[in-house]
Amino acid sequence: MxxxxxxxxxxxxxxxxxxxxxxxxxxxxxxxxxxxxxxxxxxxxxxxxxxxxxxxxFGQWPIVAAHSSEIPIGSALPFDALGVPIVLTRAADGRVRAFLNVCRHRGMALIAGSDPGAEPAKAKACKALVCPYHAWTYELDGRLRHRLHAETFDGIDPATLNLVELPCDEASGLVVVKCSPGAAFSAEAFLxxxxxxxxxxxxxxxxxxxxxxxxxxxxxxxxxxxxxxxxxxxxxxxxxxxxxxxxxxxxxxxxxxxxxxxxxxxxxxxxxxxxxxxxxxxxxxxxxxxxxxxxxxxxxxxxxxxxxxxxxxxxxxxxxxxxxxxxxxxxxxxxxxxxxxxxxxxxxxxxxxxxxxxxxxxxxxxxxxxxxxxxxxxxxxxxxxxxxxxxxxxxxxxxxxxxx
Incomplete structure (x- = not known):
C-alpha cells in the first residue's frame, strides 16, 4: 500500500x-x-x-511538549504544563532546544506563559530572549549575549551564566522534553x-x-x-x-x-x-x-x-x-x-x-x-x-x- x-x-x-x-x-x-x-x-x-x-x-520521562509546527525557526514557545517553567526555542540551525524559562540573573521568566483557561500561549517570533526585568539577553541556543552594565559584575564569568538546558529532541512531528537537566536522549528511539x-x-x-x-x-x-x-x-x-x-x-x-x-x-x-x-x-x-x-x-x-x-x-x-x-x-x-x-x-x-x-x-x-x-x-x-x-x-x- x-x-x-x-x-x-x-x-x-x-x-x-x-x-x-x-x-x-x-x-x-x-x-x-x-x-x-x-x-x-x-x-x-x-x-x-x-x-x-x-x-x-512526569519528572523523568520524556514528555511530548508541542507539535513541530508550533515552533518555527526564530521563535520561542513557553511550556509549563509539567509545573516547571520551560521555554522551547528553534534557532537558525533548525534544532529545537529546551531551557528552564528562568533568567540567570535574578530568576525572572524570560517569556510569559499562560494560565489554564486563558488563551494558550503561542510561539513568539524573536532573535533572542530578553529578560523584561534587567534586559539580560540570551541567544536562542541558550548562550548569554548581553548584560546591562556588564562591567559591574566583578569576578563573574559570563560563560557560567548561559540558560539551563533541558534534554529535548524532535521526531515525527513531536517535540519531546524532560523537565530536569540530564543526559540527551533520542526521541525517535523513545517512540x-x-x-x-x-x-x-x-x-x-x-x-x-x-x-x-x-x-x-x-x-x-x-x-x-x-x-x-x-x-x-x-x-x-x-x-x-x-x-x-x-x-x-x-x-x-x-x-x-x-x-x-x-x-x-x-x-x-x-x-x-x-x-x-x-x-x-x-x-x-x-x-x-x-x-x-x-x-x-x-x-x-x-x-x-x-x-x-x-x-x-x-x-x-x-x-x-x-x-x-x-x-x-x-x-x-x-x-x-x-x-x-x-x-x-x-x-x-x-x-x-x-x-x-x-x-x-x-x-x-x-x-x-x-x-x-x-x-x-x-x-x-x-x-x-x-x-x-x-x-x-x-x-x-x-x-x-x-x-x-
Missing part, C-alpha cells in the same frame, strides 16, 4: 494491524485480553501515589517504532488550527483510561460518534509502553478495501496512539487531535488539546469548517462526554463504594497502562538514555 501523501510504503506493522482488523470483521470476533483484572481506586486518590508519579513519570506510523500518516507536515488548555477536577489517569478502550463508545457516545463506529472492534500494537490502535468504524463492515493512504485508512478506522505516559494522537477522518493529559494535583487533569490540520486545507475558505469541527469534538464529545464522565467518577471515589475498579477483557489496554505505570514507579520500565 502506498500513501499518496508520503509516496512511501505503509509500515509493515501498520499493515499487519489493518489485516487483523479485516480478520476481526470477517470472523465477527473482537480482540480481547487474556484475562480481566482490577485497578486500586487509591491510584486515583492517594497523594503519595501522585507524588511518586510526579517524580518517576520505539511508532514514529514510522506517524511519518507515513503525515504528522510532521500537519499544522495547528486551534488549541485549548484547561484544568478539570479529575485524576489524569481517568481521562487516559477513556481513550484506551472502545467498550464505552456504544453507551457514552451513543448520540454523537457511536453512529460512525462498530461496537468495540479494536486492534492494538504495543511498542514498549506506547500503543497504537485501530478503532473500527462502521464503514469497515460495509465495504473493506485495503487503504492506500491515510485518508482511506481513517475512513475504515480511527488510528489512536498513546505516547506513554500522557499523550494521545487521535486521527479523525480529516484532522488530528494531539492531547496532553498533565497532572497538576491528585484530583486534577490539565487538558491540552491541539487540533492539527493538513497544510493544504488552511485559509479563510477552510476556517468555518474547522471551527465547526473543533467545537463538535472538543465541546461536545470531549468536554460533555469523556471529561464530564471522568469528573463524575472522581467525585464518587471518596465515597468508599469501590476499593478497586473491575475491568473486563475488552478493557485490557487500560490494565496494561496501569501495569506500565507500576513498572515505571518501581524503576523497572526504562525510557531511554543518550541512545534512547
Amino acid at each position: 502506498i500513501n499518496p501523501n508520503t509516496a512511501a510504503p505503509i509500515p509493515a506493522t501498520l499493515a499487519d494491524m489493518v489485516h487483523r482488523l479485516d480478520q476481526a470483521r470477517l470472523t465477527q470476533s473482537r480482540e480481547e485480553g487474556e484475562q480481566s483484572g482490577t485497578v486500586p481506586v487509591s491510584h486515583y486518590t492517594d497523594p503519595q501515589h501522585w507524588q511518586q508519579e510526579q517524580a518517576a513519570l 520505539q517504532g511508532l514514529g514510522a506510523h506517524m511519518d507515513w500518516m503525515g504528522l510532521p507536515r500537519m499544522t495547528v488550527f486551534r488549541k485549548v488548555d484547561r484544568v478539570y477536577q479529575a485524576n489524569w489517569k481517568l481521562t487516559v483510561d477513556a481513550f484506551l478502550e472502545g467498550y464505552h463508545i456504544r453507551v457514552l457516545h451513543r448520540d454523537t460518534i457511536y453512529p460512525f463506529f462498530a461496537d468495540a472492534y479494536t486492534v492494538n500494537l504495543h511498542a514498549g509502553p506506547h500503543q497504537d490502535s485501530l478503532v473500527a468504524r462502521r464503514a469497515a463492515f460495509e465495504a473493506f478495501e485495503p487503504p492506500q493512504g491515510r485518508d482511506a485508512l481513517c475512513k475504515l478506522a480511527t488510528p489512536t496512539q498513546l505516547v506513554f505516559p500522557n499523550t494521545f494522537l487521535i486521527w479523525h477522518p480529516d484532522y488530528v487531535s494531539l492531547i496532553g493529559m498533565f497532572s497538576p494535583a491528585p484530583d486534577q487533569v490539565r487538558w491540552v488539546h491541539t487540533m492539527l490540520i493538513p497544510p493544504d486545507r488552511t485559509g479563510d475558505d477552510w476556517t468555518p469548517h474547522w471551527e465547526k469541527t473543533f467545537q463538535l469534538i472538543e465541546q461536545t464529545v470531549f468536554q460533555q462526554e469523556d471529561i464530564a464522565t471522568a469528573v463524575a467518577i472522581q467525585r464518587g471515589l471518596s465515597s468508599g463504594a469501590n476499593t478497586h475498579f473491575h475491568l473486563g477483557r475488552l478493557e485490557h489496554e487500560v490494565l496494561r497502562f496501569h501495569h506500565n505505570i507500576d513498572e515505571a514507579l518501581g524503576g523497572r520500565l526504562g525510557h531511554g538514555g543518550p541512545e534512547g
Whole structure:
C-alpha cells in the first residue's frame, strides 16, 4: 500500500494491524485480553501515589511538549504544563532546544506563559530572549549575549551564566522534553517504532488550527483510561460518534509502553478495501496512539487531535488539546469548517462526554463504594497502562538514555 501523501510504503506493522482488523470483521470476533483484572481506586486518590508519579513519570520521562509546527525557526514557545517553567526555542540551525524559562540573573521568566483557561500561549517570533526585568539577553541556543552594565559584575564569568538546558529532541512531528537537566536522549528511539506510523500518516507536515488548555477536577489517569478502550463508545457516545463506529472492534500494537490502535468504524463492515493512504485508512478506522505516559494522537477522518493529559494535583487533569490540520486545507475558505469541527469534538464529545464522565467518577471515589475498579477483557489496554505505570514507579520500565 502506498500513501499518496508520503509516496512511501505503509509500515509493515501498520499493515499487519489493518489485516487483523479485516480478520476481526470477517470472523465477527473482537480482540480481547487474556484475562480481566482490577485497578486500586487509591491510584486515583492517594497523594503519595501522585507524588511518586510526579517524580518517576512526569519528572523523568520524556514528555511530548508541542507539535513541530508550533515552533518555527526564530521563535520561542513557553511550556509549563509539567509545573516547571520551560521555554522551547528553534534557532537558525533548525534544532529545537529546551531551557528552564528562568533568567540567570535574578530568576525572572524570560517569556510569559499562560494560565489554564486563558488563551494558550503561542510561539513568539524573536532573535533572542530578553529578560523584561534587567534586559539580560540570551541567544536562542541558550548562550548569554548581553548584560546591562556588564562591567559591574566583578569576578563573574559570563560563560557560567548561559540558560539551563533541558534534554529535548524532535521526531515525527513531536517535540519531546524532560523537565530536569540530564543526559540527551533520542526521541525517535523513545517512540520505539511508532514514529514510522506517524511519518507515513503525515504528522510532521500537519499544522495547528486551534488549541485549548484547561484544568478539570479529575485524576489524569481517568481521562487516559477513556481513550484506551472502545467498550464505552456504544453507551457514552451513543448520540454523537457511536453512529460512525462498530461496537468495540479494536486492534492494538504495543511498542514498549506506547500503543497504537485501530478503532473500527462502521464503514469497515460495509465495504473493506485495503487503504492506500491515510485518508482511506481513517475512513475504515480511527488510528489512536498513546505516547506513554500522557499523550494521545487521535486521527479523525480529516484532522488530528494531539492531547496532553498533565497532572497538576491528585484530583486534577490539565487538558491540552491541539487540533492539527493538513497544510493544504488552511485559509479563510477552510476556517468555518474547522471551527465547526473543533467545537463538535472538543465541546461536545470531549468536554460533555469523556471529561464530564471522568469528573463524575472522581467525585464518587471518596465515597468508599469501590476499593478497586473491575475491568473486563475488552478493557485490557487500560490494565496494561496501569501495569506500565507500576513498572515505571518501581524503576523497572526504562525510557531511554543518550541512545534512547
